[in-house]
Amino acid sequence: MKDVVDQLASEKSEHVEKLIEWLKIPSVSTDSSLKGEVRRAGQWIEEELSSAGFETRLDDTDGHPICLAQWTGAEGAPTLLIYGHYDVQPPEPLDLWRHGAFEPTLEGDDLVARGATDDKGQALALVRGVCGVLRSRGSLPINVKFVIEGEEEIGSPNLTGYLEAHKDELSADVALIADCSQFGPGMPAITVGLKGLVYLEIHLQGPNRDLHSGSFGGAVENPANALTRILGSLRDDKGHITIPGFYEKVRDLTEEERAAIRELNFDEEGFRTDLEVPMVHGEEGYSTLERKWARPTLDINGLLSGWTGEGAKTVLPAHASAKMSMRLVPDQDPDEIADLVVQHLKSICPETCSIDVHCHHGAKPVLVEQNSPWLDATSRAIEKGFGKAPVMIREGGSIPVVSDLKATLGMDTILLGLGLPDDNAHSPNEKFHLPDYQKGIETMAWLLDEMASV
Structure with a gap:
């Protein structure tokens, strides 16, 4: 796989250009006046997958469409279902943006735009990694399916019914989502709990x-x-x-879980100063990370x-x-x-x-099974892609599809975080750190290789 990863590394400029192109589409799912733009964002990612060799379609729902893409030519190999979303949060308040929310702007190594990290940037990293392997090799070591929806930011009202209606077509061994954060700069992570x-x-x-x-x-x-x-x-x-x-x-945290959180050595003072608040605040008797993740x-x-x-x-x-x-x-x-x-x-x-x-x-809240060969394979891939083994963390956010995938399709989900805690998701000046975007693309290529051996 190293030859493919080297090829992906040589295509950094193209990866960024593609992301900028997608980010320019104002796919705000909650704004009915932008319904056409939301659809255009779905069509954009469908074309990206189709041009690489995936069998694709854009399925209509009662709301915004869902992009379904499949490559199933690896007979006898595992099947991975990758979920992402192409809709974004409203950009308001507009006066707090340094540039137009849908005018992607480079600020050093960061790309600033609505949807940069949530979730267009992270989703496209997975797409570019998989498509890079398919273009280079002409095949994939495992079977891969994509479900990329346009309603995550409004609660995915049509996704559960879609999963149920396409249960057989979407069958897979495990699901993968990149819509989370690393623990910090240079500290890659796998999220094992969501609120x-x-x-x-x-x-x-x-x-x-x-x-x-x-x-x-x-x-x-x-x-x-x-x-x-x-x-x-x-x-x-x-x-x-x-x-x-x-x-x-x-469910209260166990002493072992509290000890594991303490061992992460969270920089509470840095957290406070970044937010410019006089002091942290929350439920008495718990640390900041415990409040964020488990209360x-x-x-x-x-x-x-x-x-x-x-x-x-x-x-x-x-x-x-x-x-x-x-x-x-x-x-x-x-x-x-x-x-x-x-x-x-x-x-x-x-x-x-x-x-x-x-x-x-x-x-529903989610806890991921950590005794899993799929999680182990992801850990190995992250170590190759980022140069450092990931830590296991929880997140205060919610991703409703995780419980839907388990209840409807019976599969567990691996939660990969490519963003950073200060990426301003849902806030003005949302950003994505481009070196992590590139590492995510290369990690995805390694992950296909690692999962083929499970």
């Missing part, structure tokens, strides 16, 4: 219209006041979530009420709303937690307002 997710939208209605705060203040409930009281009551001053039953099924959280993601334009307007708003997410850990169930939280919110809403709670997407 689950519950996402809610809360609406409080007061009077039938906005009112003069002088004429009506004190006589009519202000829904903004009521909502802030409700939200403020959901956590105590020790960072503990106060919703009854919320922690009932939380459930509750966060307000957005608030809206009243007058938010320039200057003053003395208004008593008729309506107040909030968006709120909870990250879950084993063995919490997102449906159970959603029910608990909705009932609690309704029980503490004052009678002076009406409340409506809408549940958006959710995901």
Whole structure:
């Protein structure tokens, strides 16, 4: 495989040019006005795979399409299913970007653009690695299938049904996803745990219209006041979530797991200074990494009420709303937690307002089986590609497809991280470190070789 890796190393400029081309497409899945652009991003990656020799198609769903690509010419060899997504988060707030969000810009060794690391850059690294082997050799040492969707950032509403409908066609020995981070610069990692997710939208209605705060203040409930009281009551001053039953099924870290986290020597002061916060904060009794990786959280993601334009307007708003997410850990169930939280919110809403709670997407928490020949093969490939063996880490994020792949197709997933913790995923000035992009491409080539021997 070294000859192929050397060839991939000589094609660095082309790899970057291809990524820039894809990143220019504003494939924001939550923006209905960009539906055509989302589809164009799917067509782009389909063509990339087709031109390398994969059998491809773009399957329509009730939302955005899914790219399916297969090469199954390695009879008797293992089959790898690779998942990725071509949709991206909205770029707002636009004024905080140093350049246009969809105008990929090189800043030293970093490529800055929306989707650079989440997930176009990481997904394309896998595609370029596999396609490089196929172009050089004319065949692959194992069978490879790709499922690359356009709805991950909105909770993959059509993916579970798609997996079920194409169960036989998608059968494989193991799945691979690159949508995570390394532990730090020069510290490659395999993610062995992900948090689950519950996402809610809360609406409080007061009077039938906005009112003069002088004429009506004190006589009519202000829904903004009521909502802030409700939200403020959901956590105590020790960072503990106060919703009854919320922690009932939380699986506590073992002493061995806590010791393993301590051995990673996380730079908490560097973490704090990078974020420019006075001090770290979270649930009392746990370290920063334990809170990020293995303790459930509750966060307000957005608030809206009243007058938010320039200057003053003395208004008593008729309506107040909030968006709120909870990250879950084993063995919490997102449906159970959603029910608990909705009932609690309704029980503490004052009678002076009406409340409506809408549940958006959710995901189950995941722990990856570490005693696995596929994980061992990935570790060896990473060591060859990055020059250093990976560490095993958890992530605070959620990737709903991991549990779907297990439940629907019965396969485990390897979570490879090519990004860095400071890549600004979901934030302005998202970036991807191009040396890691190249290492990811070369690691993917090595991985095909390693998996062929399992």
